[in-house]
Amino acid sequence: MTRNGTSFGLFIDGRWRDGDGALENRNPAAPGEVISTHALATPADVDEAYAAARAAAPGWRRTSPIARGEILYRAAALLAERADAIAAELTAEEGKTLAEARGEAGRAAAILRFFAGECAQPMGDVLPSAAERTLLYTAREPLGVVCVITPWNFPIAIPAWKIAPALAYGNTVVFKPSDLTPLCAIRLAEALGEAGLPAGVLNLLTGMPGQIGDALTSHAEADAISFTGSNPVGRAIQAAAVPRGVKVQLELGGKNPVIVLPDADLDLAVDLTMRGAMWSTGQKCTATSRAIVHPSIADAFTERVVAAARELRVGDGAAERTNVGPLVSERQRDRVLEYLDVARGEGHELLAGGGPADGDGWFVEPTVYGGVGPDSRIGQEEIFGPVLGLMTAGDLDEALRIANSVEFGLSASLITRDLAAALAFAREAEVGVVHVNSETAGAEPQAPFGGMKRSSSHSREQGKSAVDFFTDTKTIYITG
Ligand code: NAD
Helix, strand or coil: CCCECCEECEEECCEEECCCCEEEEEECCEEEEEEEEEECCCHHHHHHHHHHHHHHHHHHHHCCHHHHHHHHHHHHHHHHHCHHHHHHHHHHHHCCCHHHHHHHHHHHHHHHHHHHHHCCCCCCCEECCCCCCEEEEEEEEECCEEEEECCCCCCCHHHHHHHHHHHHCCCEEEEECCCCCHHHHHHHHHHHHHCCCCCCCEEECCCCHHHHHHHHHCCCCCCEEEEECCHHHHHHHHHHHHHHCCEEEEECCCCEEEEECCCCCHHHHHHHHHHHHHHHHHCCCCCEEEEEECHHHHHHHHHHHHHHHHHCCECCCCCCCCCECCCCCHHHHHHHHHHHHHHHHHCCEEEECCCECCCCCCCECCEEEECCCCCCHHHHCCCCCCEEEEEECCCHHHHHHHHCCCCEECEEEEECCCHHHHHHHHHHCCCCEEEECCCCCCCCCCCCECCEECCECCCCECHHHHHHHHEEEEEEEEEC
């Protein structure tokens, strides 16, 4: 219904229709290849999408949560059935390996299932009242129309973890995915539409931020905005929306450390570090970008990390042999190459990689630097590519000081067998997600996810925490 060959439209008020012009969706492993073309939304389409979402809001709010959950269960089943096809498209438009893309497609289905289940959970509390014959209770009410803006690096999981709770708790949605990954967004909207979502409850606008960004985030009908992406864009949206009384949720960048103590299982430490740093080509907000290692094991750790980096096979994520796919776009590739120049300028010791990798796509070699100063730009800034900086610290306190010395606070990992160290790390790490003996990346749908410090707006996504953003609390006194 969406498709005209590989051409896709906007989804507004339950209908697929044309926009203005065409957005070409290209394969980052072979940029000459256009996978699909997508309608470009205009500010007039933004108005229509909000009008449809506003008109659908009262009916959706009154729909029983159980019925809302049934739709989410059906959409989850459709995504699970289509997971292999979605994974192939995800790899073609975003670049990550097929194995990771399959994992992400399955995760999107799991997220929808989780929030389908939440629709049958209690949605308030009964409280004792000081007054006689009074029933005092709270209820959770939807916010109204929620604007959802998502990045390209998890092109189906992140939209799912915003849209599923928004819908589960009775909101309607205007959704703008990244212009680099519109196809996964189409597949999510198709599944929800086919699962029986009423017209106007979810509206999908593909297009360019320069053309529709302001119209979307400054629209009078937007009651809330849930945004995941870069810090500058997120903060600008927040600065404009909050004074207007719009509720804003931001999930932003990270500069995530792994700390390796002398008692660590070294094979495990190397494996977790490399997975965290290089999988998804380092394009995860939770990617490992700093390894802080005790001097007594630094040589052995460095030797193994460097050997592992050199063994990684860079190439098209669709090839089963590939470990590291391309960067998502020429712009991202150039941004990472600029950081490699910065590293040269700062004088870090290049141990592996350090430049573009062979091939027509936006490939960069898995890169490792030694002797990275914690205060250097490579030690402080989010690179969002396959680049790891090695540092040393004499004890856990020093390692924690380095780990916490950045503006971000998303995730951190400690590799140790020492229970007291694990407990101290869990207490002292200034991050929203702590891992001990697991990689910095990784989040399960039933658990809250989000960052401290400048990594978020301090709300949490997923799990039971999602209700806090997507609803208001109503307090009700009934005296009879
Ligand atoms: P980005 O900020 O460039 O874009 C994010 C989204 O915002 C895209 O849909 C983009 O089109 C849109 N956008 C851009 N300018 C806009 C404007 N003026 N108005 C409205 N919308 C606008 O980020 P990106 O490059 O897509 O993603 C990478 C960033 O996302 C990294 O910083 C990464 O750390 C972060 N990220 C964070 C999390 C998290 O949960 N904390 C998860 C994934 C990615």
